[in-house]
Each structure stands twice: as C-alpha cells, then as structure tokens.
Amino acid sequence: MRDMDTAERLIEGLPNDIQKRLQTYVKEVTAVFGEQLEGMLLYGSAVRGEFFPGRSNLNILLLVSSYDSAVLKQYSAVHRQWSKEQILAPLFLTEEELHRSAAVFPLEFLEIQEQHRVLAGRDPFIGFHVKTDRLREAVVQGLTSNVLRLRQRYVEGGGGEEATMILLPLSITATLPLLRGVQRLLGRPVLSHSDAVIEDVAAQLKLDLQGLLDCWLLKRGQITPGSHEVPRLFDRYLQAATLLARTVEQLPQSGQR
DSSP: OOSSOOOHHHHHOOOOHHHHHHHHHHHHHHHHHGGGEEEEEEEEEHHOOOOTTOOOOOOOEEEEOOOHHHHHHHHHHHHHHHGGBOOOOOEEEHHHHHHHHHHHHHHHHHHHHHSSSEEEETTTTOOOOOOOOTTTHHHHHHHHHHHHHHHHHHHHTTTOOHHHHHHHHHHHHHHHHHHHHHHHHTOOOOSHHHHHHHHHHHHTOOOHHHHHHHHHHHHTTTTOOTTHHHHHHHHHHHHHHHHHHHHTTTTGGOOOO
16 A cells, blocks of 8 residues: 655645645555555545635545445544544445446546546556446436525525525535536536636536526635625526526437547
8 A cells, every 4th residue: 555655746736734634634544444445536626726725625535445334433433533624524435336336427437537636555547437328317417406406405594694605605516517517518628627617618508607607706705795695696596507407408419428
C-alpha cells in the first residue's frame, strides 16, 4: 500500500489545511482496513478545483478486497471524527461491485473516473470502461427527481428563508453532475468549471438557465440575496430546473454517445 506522499502534489489548488487533514485521514483509514484496503480515491469538487471551505465536502471511494459488519463498524468511529472535517462517509466497493455499480449508475461513475485522485493504493479506473447505453435514462431521471425533491423540500421547510438558503445550494450541487451528463448526451466537451457548464448547456439547448447560475453563485458565496429576493430566487431556480428536465426528456436518442 502506497500512502499519499504529499497532498500538494496530488491535489492542486486544495487549501493546505485540507491537504494536511487528508494526509492524517489516509493514515487512519489505512490502519483500520490494513491489507483489505486496495485503493483510496478522492473525487468531486476537491478534484475539479471547486472546493469551497465551509460549503463543500470531500468525497472518498474505498476499494476493498472484502468487508463485513465488524470492519464497517470500526470505520464508523473514524467517520464520527472526520464527518466534522467535511469528509463524507465513503463509497465502499470491491472490484466486482465497482464494475456492477458502474453499469447501473453510469453518470456517477463517469464523473468519478474522469475526475479523481488516488490517495493510497492502486487506481481501479485504469483501463476501466463505463457503458453509456443507459446514460440518457439516468440523466432524465435525475433531473426529474431533483425537481420533485425540490418541491417537497421547500414545503417541508415551510418556504422559510433559512430553509430555502440551505435547500438551493444542495439542489444545484445535485444538478451540476446531471448538466455534465447533458453535455455528454449532446456530444459536447465535458467542462470542469460549473458556471461554464451551465452556460454551455443553456446555449446548446437555447434555454434561460440564469436561475441555476444564480444558485451556483449563492453556493460559492458570491451573492447574498435579501429576504425579499429569496422567494424570487427560488422561483427562478424552480422554473429553470423544470424547463431543463422537460427539454432533456425530449432530446432524441441519437444525441447520446
């Protein structure tokens, strides 16, 4: 098992304090799994260069030879500590499960395959192929589900300002991988920076997606809408998300790679 030599060499642009936390995390997780740990990968916003301290999480995939309830319970103690440091509970996968899961969740695993860094062990995505025959279905389902959940969560939060300000960044975070999925369906280059992704999809589909872009700026902390603007921001976002889902649903099958 090769531990992460220096986080700086692996994850360009990630703040130094986050790099150091990851180094400690790698050592602790390696100690828990020992020889059962075959690889440890970081993926998501930290790799794309869009990690915002206090707003973003660190996403980890652990490739293991095997696991059982005792090993997972051991990790739960690690999780209690590291969840406070923005590290989410990892994906635990064996090699076989990785291949099966990629067939069921093509978009998610395309995202990981194309944007990840190895923190320890080997890279299971070398020579790996993700089938895209179910990609269109996954993108359409994801966009539609996000709109339905958005309405539900808004009602659950009573339409309050504080609840909405939490809901919108969470929703745009879930929508952005789907927008990159739309780029794939359109045969477009898959861009890393989210504002460029939103603008590209808007231009290609000839849609007004300013509501999505505004929510991305909200997540980044670049805009701070007042109490009167929050409901209008929600309406713009919901309208754009709904229009996007309907438009992608009508894309011809030939638009898929």
